[in-house]
Amino acid sequence: MVRDTARAFSEKTLFPNAARFEREEKIPREVLAELASLGLMSVNIPAQYEGAEAGAVAYALAMFEIARGCASTAVTMAVTNMVGEVIAKFGTEPQRERYVKGLATGELVAGAFALSEPEAGSDPGSMRTVAERKGDRWVITGAKQWITSADFAGVFVVWARTGGGGTAGISAFLVPAQTPGLIVSKHEDKMGLRASSTCALTFDACEVPEDALLGELNGGFKIAMMALDGGRIGIGAQATGIASAALDEGVAYARDRKQFGKSIGDFQAIQWMIADSRTELDAARLLVLRAASLKQAGALFSREAAMAKVFATEKAGIICDRMLQVHGGYGYTKDYAIERHVRDVRVSRIYEGTSEIQRTVIARNVLR
Ligand code: COS
Numbered sequence: 001m002v003r004d005t006a007r008a009f010s011e012k013t014l015f016p017n018a019a020r021f022e023r024e025e026k027i028p029r030e031v032l033a034e035l036a037s038l039g040l041m042s043v044n045i046p047a048q049y050e051g052a053e054a055g056a057v058a059y060a061l062a063m064f065e066i067a068r069g070c071a072s073t074a075v076t077m078a079v080t081n082m083v084g085e086v087i088a089k090f091g092t093e094p095q096r097e098r099y100v101k102g103l104a105t106g107e108l109v110a111g112a113f114a115l116s117e118p119e120a121g122s123d124p125g126s127m128r129t130v131a132e133r134k135g136d137r138w139v140i141t142g143a144k145q146w147i148t149s150a151d152f153a154g155v156f157v158v159w160a161r162t163g164g165g166g167t168a169g170i171s172a173f174l175v176p177a178q179t180p181g182l183i184v185s186k187h188e189d190k191m192g193l194r195a196s197s198t199c200a201l202t203f204d205a206c207e208v209p210e211d212a213l214l215g216e217l218n219g220g221f222k223i224a225m226m227a228l229d230g231g232r233i234g235i236g237a238q239a240t241g242i243a244s245a246a247l248d249e250g251v252a253y254a255r256d257r258k259q260f261g262k263s264i265g266d267f268q269a270i271q272w273m274i275a276d277s278r279t280e281l282d283a284a285r286l287l288v289l290r291a292a293s294l295k296q297a298g299a300l301f302s303r304e305a306a307m308a309k310v311f312a313t314e315k316a317g318i319i320c321d322r323m324l325q326v327h328g329g330y331g332y333t334k335d336y337a338i339e340r341h342v343r344d345v346r347v348s349r350i351y352e353g354t355s356e357i358q359r360t361v362i363a364r365n366v367l368r
Contacts, residue, residue, distance in 0.1 A: 002039070002052065003058070003064075006040060009040070015070070015245075018195070021072060021195035029109065036106025039051070041084070041110075044058075050105050056292040056296040057292045057293050059292065063077065064285070067245075072344070078234040079113055082227055084103040086226075087100050089226075091174070099174060111153055111157070113148070113156075114158040115157075118145045124167075125167035127160070128143075130160055136210045144200065145200050145201075146188070147198065150197065154176065155175070156176075157172055157227075158203070159221075162218055162220075169218055170220040172214040172220035175208055179206055179208060180207070181204045181207060183201065183202040183204060185199065193344050232291075232308065235313065242341050243315065243319040244281060247274070249327075251265070253330075257328075273325065273326060274326075277319040281315070287308040288308045290304055302365065306353070309358050313348040
């Protein structure tokens, strides 16, 4: 039911408008509001906090459908679900009431996840943003980088150093938008996902109350890692959705386009590209769904999420590239959506942990 809801919304509202959203560099607010009202901003959030409470598998299926229609909308949805889930899991009752409900209902348009810094990307344990105690308040100072939805998010999960060096001295905080000292700075001019906003943040003595702390003091690194494990399922699903749209377009083009007196789909060169793509797409989808079902069952799933993410995103990149090749010169123009898919899918091998970091997670897990 969740998949069908997401598919219907994606086909009606996203697919016909994704090129326009990209040109306007904005996802209309009413689209994000509708996502929330359909339960798609809170797929795996308990009903007690206005969530859809449909589980991690339904989330992956929904993400797959939304990404088929518009990859930028999908990443906005992915980060908002991840932020809602991390607050639902680690937050206090008042934090859940305010933020988890706010994100689920759409009262807060989106959530933002502020972990990376200009000089701490793959190695968040080296972050320099600090939170210092001042009476009963925390004062956050530093900079964050690559923050999805930062210019309209209602709440930010912000990681900052509260103890010594390394991963053991980091805490997470919930910072509402408009908090003085939280400054949204550079808006990135990206290669793809151009309807999704990505900004840098500056924290200039940004003060939050004591109860802004999320989870245990100095326990923030593990919270980030656990959130990213789930986030990687979302990005694996997103990449699979983009590749699925690309494959549909490649197949349609191969049927229509005639050369040497027949459809190019009648040539084995094109057939093999389609056959390999269809096979890899299914394998990617199954890896993503397996990781999601382990998560849903409450089992360990870090390794499976990393395997799903690296496989799905790398194969999705290859599938999109092959389908552009099927389109020939037309695929290199904006007259066909395939060129957007090639640009949109590229970052999936980078964000929420690069392919190289996924391999690190998998290898450490296997060797342990
Ligand atoms: N779940 C729970 N705890 C985890 C965990 C996970 N998935 N991964 C690590 N931890 C814990 C470890 O168990 C360890 O705890 P102890 O100190 O109690 O033993 C602690 O966190 C530190 O772990 P580790 O020593 O493995 O940290 P590293 O600095 O070596 O980093 C990687 C590990 C590389 C996996 C991590 O830094 C990472 O994921 N980097 C990529 C970050 C990323 O995805 N950025 C994208 C941001 S969103 S766009």
